[in-house]
Every structure is written in C-alpha cells, then in structure tokens.
Amino acid sequence: xxxxxxxxxxxxxxxxxxxxxxxVLDRNGPLTPRxxxxxxxxxxxxxxxxxxRLLDRGLVDRAGDPTDxxxxxxxxxxxxxxxxxxxxRRRDAWLARRLAELEPKERAxxxxxxxxxxxxxxx
Amino acid sequence: xxxxxxxxxxxxxxxxxxxxxxxVLDRNGPLTPRxxxxxxxxxxxxxxxxxxRLLDRGLVDRAGDPTDxxxxxxxxxxxxxxxxxxxxRRRDAWLARRLAELEPKERAxxxxxxxxxxxxxxx
DNA sequence: TCGGAATAGTTAGGGAGGCTAACGAGTTGG
DNA sequence: CCAACTCGTTAGCCTCCCTAACTATTCCGA
Numbered sequence: 387x388x389x390x391x392x393x394x395x396x397x398x399x400x401x402x403x404x405x406x407x408x409x410v411l412d413r414n415g416p417l418t419p420r421x422x423x424x425x426x427x428x429x430x431x432x433x434x435x436x437x438x439r440l441l442d443r444g445l446v447d448r449a450g451d452p453t454d455x456x457x458x459x460x461x462x463x464x465x466x467x468x469x470x471x472x473x474x475r476r477r478d479a480w481l482a483r484r485l486a487e488l489e490p491k492e493r494a495x496x497x498x499x500x501x502x503x504x505x506x507x508x509x
Numbered sequence: 510x511x512x513x514x515x516x517x518x519x520x521x522x523x524x525x526x527x528x529x530x531x532x533v534l535d536r537n538g539p540l541t542p543r544x545x546x547x548x549x550x551x552x553x554x555x556x557x558x559x560x561x562r563l564l565d566r567g568l569v570d571r572a573g574d575p576t577d578x579x580x581x582x583x584x585x586x587x588x589x590x591x592x593x594x595x596x597x598r599r600r601d602a603w604l605a606r607r608l609a610e611l612e613p614k615e616r617a618x619x620x621x622x623x624x625x626x627x628x629x630x631x632x
Numbered sequence: 633t634c635g636g637a638a639t640a641g642t643t644a645g646g647g648a649g650g651c652t653a654a655c656g657a658g659t660t661g662g
Numbered sequence: 663c664c665a666a667c668t669c670g671t672t673a674g675c676c677t678c679c680c681t682a683a684c685t686a687t688t689c690c691g692a
Binding site for chain 3: 541542543553554556557577579580581
Binding site for chain 1: 512607608621623625626
C-alpha cells in the first residue's frame with residue numbers, strides 16, 4: 387500500500403516524512419525536536435534535517451524555550467497548518483475514491499483493523 | 510506500522526526494497542528487470558541499482574535471454590532462496606509475537622483487512 | 633530490405649532521508 | 663563549583679527514488 391500510495395503522489399508535494407511531522411504538530415501542538423524524533427522513531431540528526439527543510443519552506447517555526455535554553459520549540463506556521471490540510475485533502479483523494487467503492491462492511495473491517503494495528507504499533 | 514517495523518530491523522539485514530525483490534522472484538520465478546520494476550512500481554534505473562546490490566551479495570543471478578538479446582533474466586541463486594526464507598523468519602518474529610497476543614477474532618479482522626487492501630493496491 | 637522508431641537495460645547526477653560520531657551550549661547534582 | 667549529562671546541530675556516509683541521456687537490439691513500414 388505504501389508503494390501504491392507513493393505512486394499517486396505528485397511532484398512538489400511534501401514527502402511522507404515531512405508531512406508526518408507537520409501532522410504530528412497539527413495534532414499535538416508545538417514540540418521539541420527530540421520529542422518529534424521519538425515520535426517518528428528517528429535519530430535526532432535525522433529530525434534536524436527534516437525540520438530544516440520544513441523551515442526553508444516556511445511551514446514551521448523554531449523558537450527557544452525561555453526556561454531551558456538548550457531546548458527548541460517547533461511550531462506550525464499558518465502556512466504550515468494550511469499545507470497540512472491541503473496535502474491531506476489531495477493525498478487522500480485516491481484512497482478516498484477506492485474506499486468509496488467498497489461495501490460498508492468492508493470499510494468497517496478496515497476501521498477495526500486500523501485500531502488493532504495502532505495498538506500494536508504503540509506497544 | 511512501517512516505521513515501527515523498521516525499528517525492529519537489525520543491521521546487516523536486507524533492506525525492504527532488496528527483500529521485496531527477492532520475495533517476488535521467490536514467488537514468481539525468474540523475471541526481467543523491467544518486470545520487477547513494474548511490480549515494485551519503481552523506475553527501471555532504481556531496479557538496476559537494487560539488482561546490482563543483490564548481485565554483489567550473490568543473491569541473484571543475471572542471464573541474457575537467448576531469444577531477445579536486449580533482455581536480461583534475473584534469477585534467485587540458491588543462497589538467495591535461503592536468504593528469503595531466513596529473512597522472512599527473522600523479520601516476522603516481532604510481528605508474530607504481537608499477533609500471538611491478539612484475540613482470534615482480532616486476527617481474523619486483520620486477515621480480512623489484508624485481503625481488502627491487497628485488492629485496492631492492485632487496482 | 634533497410635533505416636527510423638521503439639524497447640531493454642544501464643550510467644550519470646541530484647534529492648530526500650536514515651545512521652553514527654563528535655561538538656558547543658546549557659543545566660544539574662554531588 | 664565543576665564534572666556529568668542533555669539538547670540540538672554539524673559532518674560524513676549509506677540507501678533509495680527520480681529524470682536525462684546513452685548503447686544495443688528488435689521491429690516495422692515505405
């Protein structure tokens with residue numbers, strides 16, 4: 387499925403990793419690079435690089451934590467929030483079409499499976 | 510789930526792409542690079558590179574097609590066949606443990622979902 | 633039949649993302 | 663108060679994906 391969805395992705399779009407980081411920030415609010423790295427199960431330098439790219443595109447924003455000056459707080463910009471929504475919409479289009487073609491019962495199976503997998507992945 | 514599984518992968522193991530190619534050859538028998546590229550939804554040069562690595566490791570084998578000399582036939586070596594089985598065993602270990610902890614009904618849901626997704630991905 | 637079009641595979645070059653090692657800056661605790 | 667730890671980053675290397683361009687071979691139609 388991952389390969390199949392990749393084939394649907396147009397150029398100029400966010401990569402999976404970039405989108406995933408934006409989505410986490412959208413759901414959870416501002417986070418430190420370290421927290422993001424742990425969330426994505428990636429080493430901190432890898433996250434630094436991804437964040438640099440997002441910063442270059444103006445989608446996120448870095449700010450120093452005043453109470454602990456070692457830390458950095460990463461935040462979505464307005465344009466970042468917009469990009470999450472827009473990308474979600476576009477990216478889901480292909481999948482949404484396929485899902486619409488399924489029986490209601492089949493969609494229910496996928497929804498249940500999704501919850502089970504989420505539980506496994508978090509364990 | 511992909512990220513979660515990646516975290517379970519030990520060093521020195523085959524990458525996802527490499528393993529996937531070996532698995533296709535194991536299931537379908539010898540194929541041309543182009544057929545493999547289409548199967549993996551990857552451009553031919555990407556497949557050339559993956560095949561080079563597998564060739565370096567002695568896991569596959571290239572042979573010219575006698576009837577069409579433009580074509581190349583890629584085949585698993587004995588050690589490639591062994592590697593597929595061995596990797597499948599190791600890679601599945603983490604997931605198998607998790608699956609064993611589920612209710613039989615939950616496993617059934619995942620099995621159904623898997624079929625539905627396979628159908629979608631092939632469409 | 634013979635030369636241009638199409639096809640198979642490769643090489644060259646660039647981008648994103650992953651990793652480890654190493655370093656500066658800031659915090660903390662014995 | 664200084665040594666040990668933590669946070670983030672930089673540097674350097676790897677894999678994998680892509681497009682463009684090239685060689686070799688096959689196919690097809692004037």
